[in-house]
Amino acid sequence: MPMWHVHHPEGIYTAEERQEFAARVTALYAESLGLPRFYVSVAFHEFSPDELFVGGEPNDRYVMVWIDHIARRTPDPGRRRWWMDMIDKKLAHFLGDRGLHWEIHIDDTPFEFWTIDGYSPPAPGSADEQRWAAENKPSPLTGEQ
Amino acid sequence: MPMWHVHHPEGIYTAEERQEFAARVTALYAESLGLPRFYVSVAFHEFSPDELFVGGEPNDRYVMVWIDHIARRTPDPGRRRWWMDMIDKKLAHFLGDRGLHWEIHIDDTPFEFWTIDGYSPPAPGSADEQRWAAENKPSPLTGEQ
Amino acid sequence: MPMWHVHHPEGIYTAEERQEFAARVTALYAESLGLPRFYVSVAFHEFSPDELFVGGEPNDRYVMVWIDHIARRTPDPGRRRWWMDMIDKKLAHFLGDRGLHWEIHIDDTPFEFWTIDGYSPPAPGSADEQRWAAENKPSPLTGEQ
Numbered sequence: 124m125p126m127w128h129v130h131h132p133e134g135i136y137t138a139e140e141r142q143e144f145a146a147r148v149t150a151l152y153a154e155s156l157g158l159p160r161f162y163v164s165v166a167f168h169e170f171s172p173d174e175l176f177v178g179g180e181p182n183d184r185y186v187m188v189w190i191d192h193i194a195r196r197t198p199d200p201g202r203r204r205w206w207m208d209m210i211d212k213k214l215a216h217f218l219g220d221r222g223l224h225w226e227i228h229i230d231d232t233p234f235e236f237w238t239i240d241g242y243s244p245p246a247p248g249s250a251d252e253q254r255w256a257a258e259n260k261p262s263p264l265t266g267e268q
Numbered sequence: 269m270p271m272w273h274v275h276h277p278e279g280i281y282t283a284e285e286r287q288e289f290a291a292r293v294t295a296l297y298a299e300s301l302g303l304p305r306f307y308v309s310v311a312f313h314e315f316s317p318d319e320l321f322v323g324g325e326p327n328d329r330y331v332m333v334w335i336d337h338i339a340r341r342t343p344d345p346g347r348r349r350w351w352m353d354m355i356d357k358k359l360a361h362f363l364g365d366r367g368l369h370w371e372i373h374i375d376d377t378p379f380e381f382w383t384i385d386g387y388s389p390p391a392p393g394s395a396d397e398q399r400w401a402a403e404n405k406p407s408p409l410t411g412e413q
Numbered sequence: 414m415p416m417w418h419v420h421h422p423e424g425i426y427t428a429e430e431r432q433e434f435a436a437r438v439t440a441l442y443a444e445s446l447g448l449p450r451f452y453v454s455v456a457f458h459e460f461s462p463d464e465l466f467v468g469g470e471p472n473d474r475y476v477m478v479w480i481d482h483i484a485r486r487t488p489d490p491g492r493r494r495w496w497m498d499m500i501d502k503k504l505a506h507f508l509g510d511r512g513l514h515w516e517i518h519i520d521d522t523p524f525e526f527w528t529i530d531g532y533s534p535p536a537p538g539s540a541d542e543q544r545w546a547a548e549n550k551p552s553p554l555t556g557e558q
Contacts, residue, residue: 124518126477130311138463142471149469160468164477164516166420167464173283174312178305178404179294181287187271187309189336191479191518192381203380204388211386219386226309228269228336229381235493236482236519241501241509243494259468275456318428319457323450323549324439326432332416332454334481337526348525349533356531364531371454373414373481374526 124237125152127165130187132175135223141167144217151213159256162244177224186218186225193234203229269382269389270297272310275332277320280368286312289362296358302393304401307384322369331363331370338379348374414527414534415442417455420477422465425513431457434507441503447538449546452529467514476508476515483524493519 127148136144145165152158172181210227211218218225237244240261245251251264272293281289290310297303317326355372356363363370382389385406390396396409417438426434435455442448462471500517501508508515527534530551535541540557 124516126479126516126518141463142466142469145466146469149466163468164472164475165466165469166458166460166477168311169464170311173286174314176287176290176294176310178308179287179291179310182309185309187311189271190381191520200380203378207381207383207388208386211383224385226269226271226384227382228271228377230336230375230377230520231381232518232520233493235490236480236497236521237517238497238501239516240514241498243497313456315456318431319459321432321435321439321455323453324432324436324455327454330454332456334416335526345525348523352526352528352533353531356528369530371414371416371529372527373416373522375481375520375522376526 124191124193124232125158125163126191127163128168128189128191129165130168130170130175130189132183132185133169133171135183135186135221136167136217140217144214147213147217151210153256155209157248157253157256159252160259161255161261162239184223186223188225188227190227190229192229192231193237269336269338269377270303270308271336272308273313273334273336274310275313275315275320275334277328277330278314278316280328280331280366281312281362285362289359292358292362296355298401300354302398302401304397305404306400306406307389329368331368333370333372335372335374337374337376338382414481414483414522415448415453416481417453418458418479419455420458420460420465420479422473422475423459423461425473425476425511426457426507430507434504437503437507441500443546445499447543447546449542450549451545451551452534474513476513478515478517480517480519482519482521483527 148165149160149163152163153160172183175182177185207227242261242264245255245264255261293310294305294308297308298305317328320327322330352372387406387409390400390409400406419434438455439450439453442453443450462473465472467475497517532551532554535545535554541554545551
């Protein structure tokens with residue numbers, strides 16, 4: 124987590140572009156919020172025109188980005204909008220700059236309902252989280268703050 | 269948003285039926301709630317019998333509909349049930365009437381965590397939303413209520 | 414519901430293993446919580462290395478399990494962690510024991526926004542739910558507690 128699901132019409136991204144897209148998303152969280160890079164996963168779901176409809180019509184220019192976050196990262200509405208604006212700007216290269224339409228949506232979900240390799244991830248900003256970020260992998264928690 | 273994900277066994281819907289299904293879902297929101305039609309997206313996910321299991325068994329008659337809504341549209345439990353009943357009735361043609369089993373589930377998600385073409389969508393019922401609905405596309409917000 | 418989505422790199426599970434995985438998940442809910450078996454659905458989503466990225470890199474050893482629950486089943490944080498631990502243990506055969514990395518995440522979602530075959534599922538622990546569990550199918554509700 125965050126987990127990004129990018130639902131897009133077939134053929135609009137090459138394999139290289141998908142990796143660049145994922146790398147940019149990962150950088151966004153690592154640089155802006157200090158999250159461990161391995162927290163960030165991005166799945167691309169390609170749809171043919173008879174599998175994805177917008178407004179009841181087949182769609183070949185609309186990208187739907189659906190994101191699952193952890194509950195307490197962003198409780199403040201103002202900060203939520205700031206974050207959405209930043210995402211929109213940082214990803215313009217893959218969306219608006221190509222004349223695509225796009226929708227981005229984040230759901231906040233409960234922190235205690237989350238494990239990675241069997242670990243409950245450390246508290247945001249804790250020494251444990253910083254070590255996970257520096258080593259880019261999970262490891263036993265010390266409980267230090 | 270709303271975004272519908274229809275998870276279904278392979279071969280139960282033709283391309284035409286998928287479009288009819290999506291058109292009916294779109295009409296439901298546009299006519300009952302006045303939502304802009306382009307708000308509504310419907311993605312069909314087809315599964316082979318060894319990819320989708322219900323009760324631990326392969327499944328070829330079960331349709332799972334998962335829907336993502338915006339938080340404050342439907343806070344009232346009674347209204348939620350009314351809405352679920354209406355969906356079940358309006359979509360019977362694609363579900364129960366064919367002898368299929370089906371499950372429908374909606375998640376409520378945060379309004380401030382949502383953009384379309386980079387815009388934060390207007391407040392429900394506002395003049396901006398009515399214009400978006402009439403023009404069936406997003407445009408700069410005036411902030412009028 | 415619960416609905417499990419298992420996002421995994423291509424080729425790591427055979428069709429038989431997917432069914433065993435789904436059967437084990439189903440048993441977990443039926444035996445530990447007494448849920449009707451048909452409540453439990455498991456969808457497997459297979460990704461090629463250029464469709465699923467973790468930490469910005471292609472991934473062929475990471476399994477992402479995303480689960481949708483019903484809101485009031487597990488309100489208590491301690492019980493949530495207990496449940497996560499149990500899942501991790503019971504599914505080790507398909508995850509850690511194979512040297513895979515994995516992430517498991519559950520979202521709690523609203524009870525009133527849920528129907529199966531058009532029925533609002535019965536209250537947890539009610540006589541109706543017990544009958545649904547025993548018969549392993551939905552039937553008209555008596556409203557008995």
